[in-house]
Amino acid sequence: MPELPEVETVRTELDRLLAHQRIIRWERRRADLRTPIPAKLPIGPVHGVRRRAKYLLLAVGDGTVLNHLGMTGVWAERTTIQPHDHVRVHLADGRVLVFNDPRRFGLLELCRPDGGHAALDHLGPEPLSPAFTPDRLAGRRAPIKTVIMDQRVVVGVGNIYASESLLRAGIRPMRRRLTAAERERLATCIRSVLTEAIQAGGSSIDDFRHVNGLSGRFQQTLLVYNRTQCGRCGGRVRQTTIGGRSSWWCPACQR
């Protein structure tokens, strides 16, 4: 479900909520996420919440907890208990932070003592860092949409923002081997789409929610994803399966 803008939105909110707080207990209600949630997780003062790709890293006490929202993972501050609540994090001030994930593609694990984790080892550059250059999109023969969703090429782009970036860049998702000018345009559009989506608090197509339960606003700005009419030219949007994922594109705006 969540791509970079959604994870970054959650990061900001968790960081604010946990600032100057102390975790006194991790209450594990059910352990069966993508991998089992460890029985023992670090407690103590929260030093901060960082993000790498679509992963969240919570620095707590003398350890770091790695979290991925998968498709349907949501963090919420509430004391009630709901179906699919996997973990309840008890804070020293009495508040409770809950991780809820119906589809269980999420992840909650302990990082190595050095703060790293195998899941982070082969990730490409952050799209909003100078390390993400257009030449990252060269040298692959797969459809370009599959290439930009490959987390080894560049991180943070999922199905929604891949479609939106390609619409903005005027490139059809099934195209292979782009020209240098097209790679340049696409890299620029990936950055602008993600930046604007972060500013809008992410997109809530289905399950994504802020920590306070509110929806993102960027879905109002989407031009092709899950649409029948192109938000740019008004023409009919085509839907095709690429790399096993539903893909939307505009034959008039994209070549």
Place this chain on the structure above:
DNA sequence: CGAATCACCTGATCGC
């Protein structure tokens, strides 16, 4: 090695 396919899991929706 890269590319393509599938599996993981629950819930919502659609057509009959």
Place this chain on the structure above:
DNA sequence: TGCGATCAGGTGATTC
């Protein structure tokens, strides 16, 4: 109303 088929924003294993 009920039921089966299909699909959903991610990732990783497997196969060719």
